[in-house]
Amino acid sequence: MSTPRILAWVAAAIAVAALLYAPMVLRSYGVYLLALWAVTTIAALGLNLTLGYAGQISLAQGAFVGLGAYFTALTTNAGLPYPLAFLGAGALTFAVGWCLGYPALRVQHHFLAFVTLAFTTLVFLLLRNEQWLTNGIYGINDIRRPTILGVATGRNVSFYYFALVMLALFTFVQWWILRSPWGRAFVALRENPLRAASLGVDVRRYTLMAFAIGSSFGGFAGALYAPLVQFIEPNSFQLTYSLKLLLMVLVGGAGHFMGPFFGAMIDLLLPEWLRFTQGYYLLIYAAMVVVLMIFCPKGIVGGFVILRDRLFKPAPVRRPDQPAGGTAAKPSA
Amino acid sequence: MMHTLRLRALSRRTALGALVAAAGLLALPGLSTGARAADDVFIPNIVELSGAGAVSGTNWRDGIILAVEELNAKGGILGKKLNVPHLDTQSDASIARAQVQKVMDDKPYVILGPVFSGSVLVTMTQAQQNEIPEIVGGEAAAITQKGNPFVFRTSFGQQASMPKIANYIRDGLKAKSVAVLWVNNDFGKGGRDNFMKEMQARDIKVVADVSTESGQVDFAADVVKLKNANADAVFVYTNEEESARFLKEARKQSLKGAMIGETTLLSQKVIELAGDAANGVKGHVGLSADAPVASLNEFGQKFKKRFNYANDHNAIKGYTAIYMIKAVTEKIGKFDSQAFAKALHGMTITPDKEPGILMEATWDQNGDIDRASFLGEVVNGQQKIVEVLPKIGK
């Protein structure tokens, strides 16, 4: 194994150990925030799949989290067991995401961004206006936390471990998807749709698939969000939230497996780190994102990859026209 | 070929990322709120400082800042200085919940805020679990209907203000039909729902029910609807700027019927922005720096001097919240959160004992507030008070 690889595996082990150990040193607030981080990361992972790997801009991920959260809150309140509600939230958002993928077949790039933006606003309006179903602007209060395999998740610590297990599960699913033929097809679509089609990739099917899977990650995240916060309202799932998720993915590094983990962490913890600046943290965050995009448009992980490539020579590449770092190693400033 | 290469790169990147993740996590224990001086009183304020609630939130915060500065300059409460950090909910319930969780870790004496009703509902559950009193700025009826003994209002809930408006429409205006124009957020919808209930109870027909968006600029369509409804009175329940734009449009299209409002519609700001179009507006005035109460006017001037803008009712709510804490604490003679909540139920604070409360107020068993309010009218660009509505308890 090469030096960076060994270093990296050690680091991964430390990271996992730290996440497991965190509740022992953190107080209730820190644990809640970490749980929120785990949930947000799942949603960002999904968006990274749609956007980072399959190259489809989506401004609808926040709406999918909302759909998942509302589905879960409504069905569990009606008596459905939580695991079924959880799966249902994923299935619903998978189906809706599949349908939203259809416009992606016809239009791309900014037009797709506009279609998904419209979708987000429509979902908000439905959640707000259809009071008979969603309780409208008042939101749904007192959502109960589930009991999973006999373990009650009422306390923040137990819910945190539940969320962490879910994050691990979805991380594994993502990893599995990416190394499956599907994942390769997604990347081929992003890199060059025409060539992908000529190589026999069913563009239509895989575009819809990328959208549907990415959206269902959002739905699952929503199914966790509802019992975590125990209150949902339409305002939480407005366009701002989708933009926030988009920012997380790009700040972390779109198309990088670890990107969403960092993006979500920065978004949630930055107010904490910048507490000494009083009320100015949003201003500073915004400025930092602009600067990051100017100097390192591949996001934080992309920046590390470039840094790593400079520090350690990349592994010898068999074909000179295929740079080892994939997109990340393409020449950039 | 390409795929294997990509995958190798992927796993290496993954692992490298993990390195950074570990570093990030190591920074996590820094999440504690930091050391505090032991000899001050911790009263965190959790409020909307960015996002949709930023305007109400900054008013609420600045009212609090003003009161805290005054108190600390005089030595604080019972000889202890107040430590009031301001935490931003970003107008989002999930963040509000996180913030309340955070301050609970540091054993607050009382917590202040938020203003958005959704965020209040989330945070007050936490307050109840930790048995910490929460003084809120929210006006939704639901807040005090959950039997939570730790939540207290700083202004009328909508279930208290709407009957006053309704009585006025029935007895003062003798209107047989009424139209409602409301802003479709939790403030406006809550007000509209309570108003509808009161109208039904009084057999007054609601002939138009018009929802508007917050930040709306063009009210032509809404006024057209109201014109077609031809109601005796139009009840307007929106924020200041929207109210002013609506009044201008209503004048432009010569909308008939009396314009009735609750606090905001008769505020000095709306009168300033709407100009002549505000003349003739009538309604109920709760907390307002324009009310005919010397202490409120003085507060308005003090506030303007300190922050260089005119306050709205949220600033008064924040300001009086701090003086509520002072009065209750001095009464119980110690910093005891549970005793605080017990003492405030059924308590009356009067301005001659505690000038900072601005107007005499009483809190009932639910945490609802009772205090005098006014019926007013806009005449020649000035708010004129026609009648004082005494406290219900009197």
Added chain:
Amino acid sequence: MSSVLQLLASGLATGAIYALIAVGFSLLWQTSQTINFAQGEFVMVPAFFVLVAMNLGLPFPVAALVGIVVAALVLGVLFKHVIVDPMLRHGVLPLVVATIALSLFMREAVKDFYSAQAQPFPSLVADRDITIFGTVFSAQSLTVIAVAVVVVAALHGFLSHTRLGRMMQATAQNPSVARILGIPVERMILYTFLINAVLCAVASILISPIYLAKFTNGETLGLAAFVAAVIGGFNQARGAMLGGVLLGVLDNLCAAYVSAQYRAAVPLLLLVVIILFRPQGILGRAEERTV
């Protein structure tokens, strides 16, 4: 009937504002593939430049000019050189994110350093109502319509009837060919950024007496400009004008006759339909896709 006319009149005034903002938005897109998610904030901010100038003691007309010039420098030149140029070669996405962050930055900066409260703003004309054929117009909205029409017409004339304008159009249509023809492409792109900034500043001065100067103003305006630009045709200044007016009128008619609670949905549904069935917009030309 009179109420329908009234709705059309109001919609026209709102639409004219959307059009002004949308025109600059589509210009930027044409010449530099910049989707400016901060366009709404570009309209919100110049009003504050003017207010700051007035606080320094300048009379309103001078302050307005200062505001336009500062806007041209900051939102035109600075925006292009500091943010757009370094990012363009990395594709659309980093720029989208950077402009989203920029919009957040501008909102927060105004809120933190000026005020969270809506600020009154001096009006170009007296606040009066004028009745034409039984329909009431406010003098302010008539001014808005007049200025918008003149500005867009002048811009259209400039783009298609002057040498410089045609050079800019050539740059928009095909930068590489334009370069071969000896057109200073870089400078042409800079001009479009300047034009956009000036259009935004003009829109800002026109609307602020009605909207009041407030840090949140950009949110709805930016979205409306996108929608107007797409509906009318992304690659046509005339199209953006049509899109803006259509949007303003449609919004009013829907609020009155369909559903007020869903009034925000109707333009978006129209947007989706247009994108799916006529992606080049109502007046736009089909673009050759370079996949």
